[in-house]
Amino acid sequence: SQQGEEDPQALSIQEGENATMNCSYKTSINNLQWYRQNSGRGLVHLILIRSNEREKHSGRLRVTLDTSKKSSSLLITASRAADTASYFCATDAYAGNMLTFGGGTRLMVKP
Amino acid sequence: EPEVTQTPSHQVTQMGQEVILRCVPISNHLYFYWYRQILGQKVEFLVSFYNNEISEKSEIFDDQFSVERPDGSNFTLKIRSTKLEDSAMYFCASSGRVYEQYFGPGTRLTVT
Numbered sequence: 001s002q003q004g005e006e007d008p009q010a011l012s013i014q015e016g017e018n019a020t021m022n023c024s025y026k027t028s029i030n031n032l033q034w035y036r037q038n039s040g041r042g043l044v045h046l047i048l049i050r051s052n053e054r055e056k057h058s059g060r061l062r063v064t065l066d067t068s069k070k071s072s073s074l075l076i077t078a079s080r081a082a083d084t085a086s087y088f089c090a091t092d093a094y095a096g097n098m099l100t101f102g103g104g105t106r107l108m109v110k111p
Numbered sequence: 112e113p114e115v116t117q118t119p120s121h122q123v124t125q126m127g128q129e130v131i132l133r134c135v136p137i138s139n140h141l142y143f144y145w146y147r148q149i150l151g152q153k154v155e156f157l158v159s160f161y162n163n164e165i166s167e168k169s170e171i172f173d174d175q176f177s178v179e180r181p182d183g184s185n186f187t188l189k190i191r192s193t194k195l196e197d198s199a200m201y202f203c204a205s206s207g208r209v210y211e212q213y214f215g216p217g218t219r220l221t222v223t
Contacts, residue, residue: 031210042216043154043202088154095210096142098156098167 006089006105014110019076021105023089024069030094032065034074036085037104043088046074081111113137115215117203123221124193132188132218134203143186144204144212145178147171154202160186193222 007022023032031050035043049056049065049072056063062075076083086106090099116135124130136143145157158168158178165178177189186205190197200219204212 033211035214040200040219043204043214045211045213048211090154090212092210096159096161096166096206098144098159098169099146099154099204099212100156101154103153 006087006102008105009103010106010108012108012110013079015079015081017079017109019079019083019107019109021074021087021107023072023074023102025072025089025091025100025102026070028093029067029091030097031092032063032072033090033092033099034061034063034072035088035090035101037088038085046087076107079107079109081109083107084109115203115205115213117201117215117218119218120216121219121221123223126195126222127192130190130193130220132190132201132203132220134186134188134215135184136186136203136205137207137213138184140205140207140213142166142206142210142212143178143180144206145188146202146204146214147199148202148217149199157188157201190220193220195222198222 005024033048034046037043047058047063049063060077065072086104088104090101118133143160148154156169158172159166175191179187200217202217203215206212
């Protein structure tokens with residue numbers, strides 16, 4: 001079964017720095033989505049990138065997708081303390097399909 | 112902005128009891144899902160629902176679980192006889208034609 005696995009598992013940076021998180025998966029995908037989760041809270045949808053897209057931007061977020069390497073990266077630029085959270089990638093095999101989540105990257109942004 | 116809502120936010124129940132977790136998906140969405148996250152673990156898929164029937168389910172979703180969309184707005188997950196290992200955060204999600212899945216805030220289920 002497909003799996004999204006994030007790397008690194010934990011990341012600690014200073015406010016203002018950029019944060020890069022990576023995700024790898026095993027099987028063909030239709031879409032890849034990134035979510036944020038604050039401790040003990042719900043999952044907030046950040047961005048979706050389709051399998052035929054290579055890069056997507058949303059505000060301070062930049063997502064890339066390399067289907068040949070079965071990997072994606074999430075870049076948060078000019079990080080803020082409020083960006084402190086866990087970040088997950090999730091993949092689906094076709095429209096309406098279940099999402100398979102990775103284990104997440106715990107990001108800490110120090111003020 | 113439309114959002115998925117879930118009730119209750121926290122449910123405590125005794126082992127063997129039935130629980131019903133409730134969700135109101137975003138109104139024009141077509142696909143509905145339940146996921147769960149055991150503390151410190153990955154988010155796991157339970158079941159998806161489309162066109163008034165289950166479209167996919169995982170191995171976790173055994174005969175103790177059921178889902179319903181009783182009135183066109185609510186989407187419920189029932190666990191017939193809860194076990195200690197059912198303790199988790201349960202998330203409802205919905206998606207429309209764009210297939211971005213939007214999650215609710217979750218219900219924390221504690222089975223004692």
